[in-house]
Amino acid sequence: MSIDEHLDPIPDSFILQPPVFHPVIPYGTTIFGGLYAGKMVMLQGVVPLHAQRFQVDFQCGCCLHPRPDIAFHFNPRFYTVKPHVICNTLQGGLWQKEVRWPGVALQRGAGFLVLFLFDNEEVKVSVNGQHFLHYRYRLPLSRVDTLAISGDILVKAVGFLNINPFVEGSQEYPVGYEVPCSRALPRGLWPGQVIVVRGLVLKEPKDFTLSLRDGATHVPVTLRASFTDRTLAWVSSWGRKKLISAPFLFHPQRFFEVLLLCQEGRLKLALNGQGLGTTSLDQKSLEQLRELRISGSVHLYCVHC
Structure with a gap:
């Protein structure tokens, strides 16, 4: 074993x-x-x-x-x-x-x-x-x-x-969030705003999804990771799927950090400190987003909008 x-x-x-x-x-x-x-x-x-x-x-x-x-x-x-x-x-x-x-x-x-x-x-x-x-x-x-x-x-x-491995009370993991997890975006997204999601991938993961929804539960854009075929992609509400050409940085029982940076008319993605590209979304649509939703085979430790 x-x-x-x-x-x-x-x-x-x-x-x-x-x-x-x-x-x-x-x-x-x-x-x-x-x-x-x-x-x-x-x-x-x-x-x-x-x-x-x-x-x-x-x-x-x-x-x-x-x-x-x-x-x-x-x-x-x-x-x-x-x-x-x-x-x-x-x-x-x-x-x-x-x-x-x-x-x-x-x-x-x-x-x-x-x-x-x-x-x-x-x-x-x-x-x-x-x-x-x-x-x-x-x-x-x-x-x-x-x-x-x-x-x-x-x-x-x-x-x-x-330095002293026998120090008591050294637990440092923050309390986690249940998955699926939802966070309100009262003002939508604006240029310069950063979304930070940190967590731990489970032992036998299947997928990870981060979606941004508007007030009518419409889903303009989704970031989806598939552990089965090791792909990361942007998926639009029109059914379009754009694969992100980069090393797959999600690993079982390893920590991860997803950063989404909102810029004028686009979202910029970084995973574990590595920039992975952008997806276009007009500024009006960005401002109308009202909910961040996360689901999949992960434990969440930080969700910051």
Whole structure:
């Protein structure tokens, strides 16, 4: 019997957050429970031979627009004569004064294990078991709830750990919502609005559907994922189906995050931090939408409109 066969659909109370294996880059995920002193984030992977740079961002939110604040920006750069690491903070769309650490402690073509340990006043970073740098917080640690990884990096695993695994009361999963789930949209959708849906795919999933309805229960557009044939598509009320050509990022017993960004006359989709395209919908129809409905083989932990 495999390890997966022992897993229940709902995580056990003693687990902080299951690790993520081989995520598609760029990757973004919710940090359940946020960050606090004594929590660690583990990143294991390989630096490609021709890597130029990559970055790990601990963000205050996950929206696409406006860009969220970044409490800690960890950015190794390999393309310069002297490779180095830049650390910084983004606040209100503006970067603050950067801190440059000479030497990278990461090698092109080599594997690595990076640990981010969050203390009361600073984050400490170790590489392959050796302390590498520390960075003092410029934004409250309590605001951080999202991890984003991008650039030239192959990630094997991301883990969320307590420095003391025996700490009691470490349950961090929020209370879930029953599926199907419905949320009212009193003002419809307007440019700049973001819909965020986070959850956990069940062990033997069949489908996932996110639909937007108007006041007459008409369904102008639906986002539908089929786990059977591993397809993701926009389905219009006129019966038109437009497949989204992108890697299928829904996996059994893995967390997911769907973001819909409303722009003038269209909806922009991102899944697990990766942009997957847009669908056209005239602005008048967007403003008339009054309900968000979600159904399928998932547990929901966050629905934000």
